[in-house]
Amino acid sequence: MRIALLSCFYPFRGGISQFNANMYLELGKRHVVKAFNFTRQYPDFLFPGKSQFVSPQDEAEPIESERLLDSVGPFSWKKTAKAIAGWGPDAVVMSWWMSAFGPSMGYVAHYLSKRGIKVVSVLHNVIPHEKKFYDTPLTQYFLKGCTAHVTLCREVDGDLHSLGSFRSRQLFHPVYTHFGERLPRSEAEKDLGLRPGMKNLLFFGLIREYKGLDILLEAFDTLPDDYQLIIAGEPYGSFDKYRQMIDASPGKDRIHCFLNYVRDSEVKVFFSAADLTVLPYRSATQSGVSSVSYHFEVPMEVTDVGGLMEAVGETGTGIVASKAEAGEIAAGIKRFFGDADLRKNCVESIRKEKERLSWRRFCDSLVNFILEL
Numbered sequence: 001m002r003i004a005l006l007s008c009f010y011p012f013r014g015g016i017s018q019f020n021a022n023m024y025l026e027l028g029k030r031h032v033v034k035a036f037n038f039t040r041q042y043p044d045f046l047f048p049g050k051s052q053f054v055s056p057q058d059e060a061e062p063i064e065s066e067r068l069l070d071s072v073g074p075f076s077w078k079k080t081a082k083a084i085a086g087w088g089p090d091a092v093v094m095s096w097w098m099s100a101f102g103p104s105m106g107y108v109a110h111y112l113s114k115r116g117i118k119v120v121s122v123l124h125n126v127i128p129h130e131k132k133f134y135d136t137p138l139t140q141y142f143l144k145g146c147t148a149h150v151t152l153c154r155e156v157d158g159d160l161h162s163l164g165s166f167r168s169r170q171l172f173h174p175v176y177t178h179f180g181e182r183l184p185r186s187e188a189e190k191d192l193g194l195r196p197g198m199k200n201l202l203f204f205g206l207i208r209e210y211k212g213l214d215i216l217l218e219a220f221d222t223l224p225d226d227y228q229l230i231i232a233g234e235p236y237g238s239f240d241k242y243r244q245m246i247d248a249s250p251g252k253d254r255i256h257c258f259l260n261y262v263r264d265s266e267v268k269v270f271f272s273a274a275d276l277t278v279l280p281y282r283s284a285t286q287s288g289v290s291s292v293s294y295h296f297e298v299p300m301e302v303t304d305v306g307g308l309m310e311a312v313g314e315t316g317t318g319i320v321a322s323k324a325e326a327g328e329i330a331a332g333i334k335r336f337f338g339d340a341d342l343r344k345n346c347v348e349s350i351r352k353e354k355e356r357l358s359w360r361r362f363c364d365s366l367v368n369f370i371l372e373l
Contacts, residue, residue, distance in 0.1 A: 001367065003027055004084050006036045006108060007095035009065040013054040013261065014206075015288040016124065018176065020095050021063045023122075026359040031367070035065035036084055042071055042100060071104040080104075081111035091370045092117055094146070097124035102138025109145030118373050119146045120366070126151075126159035130210060140164060147373055150366060153307025155284075169369045173287075173311075174362040175294045175354050179267040182296055188272035194256060198228045199337050202274035202298070204262070205289045207235040207242070212280035212303070217245045217255075218326035219280070223333065225251060232258040232270045271296035275343075276336055282324045284308050294354055299346035301332045316349035 005027075007020045020035070027033045068083055070076040084092060092112055094105055113119045121143070128135055140163055143149065148167040151157040157170045189196050201220070207213055213231065220229050229251075235242075239259060246255050262270065271277070277293040277300045284306030293300050300318035302308035313320040319336055321328040336342060 001091065001370070002032045002034075002087070002089045003367075003370075004034050004036060004087060004089040004092045005095075006069070006080070006084065006092060006105065007038075008041060009035050009037045009063045011054050012038065012041060016095060016097055018178075019124070019173075019288065022174065022176065022178065022359055023093075023095075023363060024063055026363045027367075034087055034089070035063055036069065036080060037065035037067040038069045038071065039067045039076065040070045040072065069104055069108070071101050074103075074107075077104050077107040078111065081108040084108065085112060085115055085117065089117060091373075092119045093122060093366070093370075094119065095122045095124065096142065099128060099132070099135040099138040102134075102142045106138070106142035106145050109142060113145055113147055118148075118370055120370055120373070121146045121149045122366075123149055123151050123156050123160060126156055126163065130208075136163065148369070150369065153310055155306040155310070167373070169365070171362055171365050172357055173291050174359045175357045176288070176291045177295055177359070179264060179271075179292065179295060181268065183268055183272040185272060188269050191269050192230065192256060192258075192273055194228055194230070194273060195254075198254070199226055200228050200230060200273055200275045201333065202230045202232065202270055202277045203280075204230075204270060204277060204292070205233045205287075207231075207233050207239065207259075208237070210282045210284075212282050212324050213242055214245060215280040215282075215324055215326050215329060216278055217242065217249065219329035219333065220251060220255065221249050222326070222330045223251070225254065227251070227254065227333075229255045230258070230270060230274065231255065232262055234261040235259060267292060268296065271298050274298050276301055276318075276333065278329065278333070279303070279308060280321070280324055280329050281305055281308065287311070291357070294350055294357065297347055297350050297354075299336065299343065299350065301329065301336065303329075315353050316345060317353055318346055 005024055008017050009020050024033055024035055068080040109119045151170045152173045160166055160168055203216055246252050277298050279302045281303050290311050300312050302312045303321050303324040309320055312318040319332045321332045
């Protein structure tokens with residue numbers, strides 16, 4: 001099968017690019033695949049982080065792609081659609097995660113589907129965590145241009161069908177495997193400047209309001225002094241609120257901040273030092289962080305939002321706090337470290353899930369769905 005992929009790829013960085021790179025490489029083992037990429041995702045002044053692009057030190061997978069689509073450049077939309085159609089794909093797969101791309105990716109989807117080309121979206125989000133007035137109409141425009149949709153958890157599948165009647169297939173978020181193997185814990189702790197022999201909590205990934213770092217900091221203040229907190233990721237927006245909380249914390253000397261985009265080669269250091277990954281999210285769909293945590297066999301504490309309960313609570317790979325509140329988060333952390341059997345069972349469950357959530361199984365299921373259309 002000839003499959004075109006349209007989304008963000010190298011040199012754009014971040015979780016969606018990593019997802020697309022893994023999907024491209026796995027599909028390419030059994031199919032003819034071509035990646036079509038953005039020239040610009042959005043103007044720099046709208047981007048809340050430091051950079052949209054990888055640096056030479058990021059060591060991201062250099063996927064070859066044809067960069068054509070400018071999300072705010074209408075003249076590029078038809079050019080992109082014609083280039084994809086001209087390549088002659090049997091199907092086009094578009095990774096989708098943000099309503100701002102509705103006009104550009106929606107135009108391409110409508111253009112291709114009207115010409116009899118199967119267009120399938122992989123929906124990372126349908127309803128954004130940080131909502132805006134234009135989300136629904138722009139998202140619906142894109143959705144209606146596609147032949148069918150793939151969702152990665154029940155939450156997103158429900159969000160999809162709340163916006164209309166669409167043909168869809170619920171799959172899963174595969175486990176990331178490109179970050180290498182675990183390091184010895186002592187080596188990772190030394191690299192990060194951590195005290196050895198402590199109970200290490202990890203908050204990992206881009207720091208955004210909905211991810212609840214402030215909730216975790218409140219919870220950490222109530223924990224005994226044999227706990228350490230590792231915060232690793234780039235702030236999207238100001239970090240001032242969190243810095244004030246850290247400076248006022250009685251355990252501030254046990255809070256270790258690494259406030260930059262984490263390069264692929266650095267990821268293993270943080271997870272090799274961690275006992276528990278904490279995702280105190282106020283809202284969520286699925287999380288790429290959970291897929292990384294699975295790879296390194298680090299159990300998780302999550303809140304009962306979105307697809308996190310489905311990914312963690314229902315699989316036994318971690319524990320679930322009933323609310324995104326400091327008291328609930330702290331109680332879950334204490335329960336995890338107070339029960340050796342629970343910790344052992346979580347790791348055993350993760351090992352089972354890793355086998356189920358493979359990229360090969362995901363891509364085979366995606367192709368089978370396309371063949372059914």
